[in-house]
Amino acid sequence: MSLEIANLNVSIDRIAILRDIDLTIPTGQMAGLIGHNGAGKTTLIRAIMGLLPATSGSIRFKGEELTQLAPHRRAKLQISYMPEDRRLIPELTVTENLLMPAWANHIRDGEKRLAWVYSLMPEIADFGERKALQLSGGQQKLVALGRALIPGRELILLDEPFEGVAPVLAQRLTSVIGDLRGEGLTVLIAESDDSHSAGLVDQTWRIERGAVAFGRKASAASANHQHPA
Numbered sequence: 001m002s003l004e005i006a007n008l009n010v011s012i013d014r015i016a017i018l019r020d021i022d023l024t025i026p027t028g029q030m031a032g033l034i035g036h037n038g039a040g041k042t043t044l045i046r047a048i049m050g051l052l053p054a055t056s057g058s059i060r061f062k063g064e065e066l067t068q069l070a071p072h073r074r075a076k077l078q079i080s081y082m083p084e085d086r087r088l089i090p091e092l093t094v095t096e097n098l099l100m101p102a103w104a105n106h107i108r109d110g111e112k113r114l115a116w117v118y119s120l121m122p123e124i125a126d127f128g129e130r131k132a133l134q135l136s137g138g139q140q141k142l143v144a145l146g147r148a149l150i151p152g153r154e155l156i157l158l159d160e161p162f163e164g165v166a167p168v169l170a171q172r173l174t175s176v177i178g179d180l181r182g183e184g185l186t187v188l189i190a191e192s193d194d195s196h197s198a199g200l201v202d203q204t205w206r207i208e209r210g211a212v213a214f215g216r217k218a219s220a221a222s223a224n225h226q227h228p229a
Helices: 039-050 072-076 092-105 108-118 122-126 139-150 169-181 220-226
Strands: 002-011 016-023 030-034 055-059 079-082 153-160 187-190 203-208 211-217
Touching: 002 039, 002 187, 016 030, 016 039, 016 203, 016 211, 030 169, 039 055, 039 072, 039 153, 039 187, 055 220, 079 139, 079 169, 092 108, 108 122, 108 139, 108 169, 122 139, 139 169, 169 187
Parallel strands: 030 187, 030 203, 079 153, 153 187
Antiparallel strands: 002 016, 002 055, 203 211
């Protein structure tokens, strides 16, 4: 298994936010995490990234326990996170925003990874020299996804990637995320509903009030759609 979460509990200011989370995603698969605002999706992603400490329980990635690793150590395991609010640096160009994780994590093949991102999303290469503040919200989402892909070559966590995006760009994001299947990435997509991710994922987990209520595999029809001959 690639990502294995067992009996995970997370508290903020001594208030329990996540309760006994159990969740597994096999290597190279995509999973959806569905829940209303406040259900605990972002808290779970931040706990996986090490931005929030686990009160108890285990988060293992490819057999390595993450709860004892600092966030920058997790980044070196090629785990990455696309936050809901994008968090681009507005005064930097698109290319500079994309390369920032490579600079911060001393990734030697940053330029090669940038070329790969641009091959996935040629449209963001077209405005690579524009400052992030000059982009639309949807364009910024594409750049935020590209930035997450620079360090995230093993596991990528997408927090509400389609939120607030115009339908055309939401379709484009869906297409790009679907293309990641052939890259061997393990992907977790957190959404309020599965209107965009249903055709992408191998399995879906539902989170309610900080607990995973249930998980289900993709339907046979959906699975056939996801794995074309």
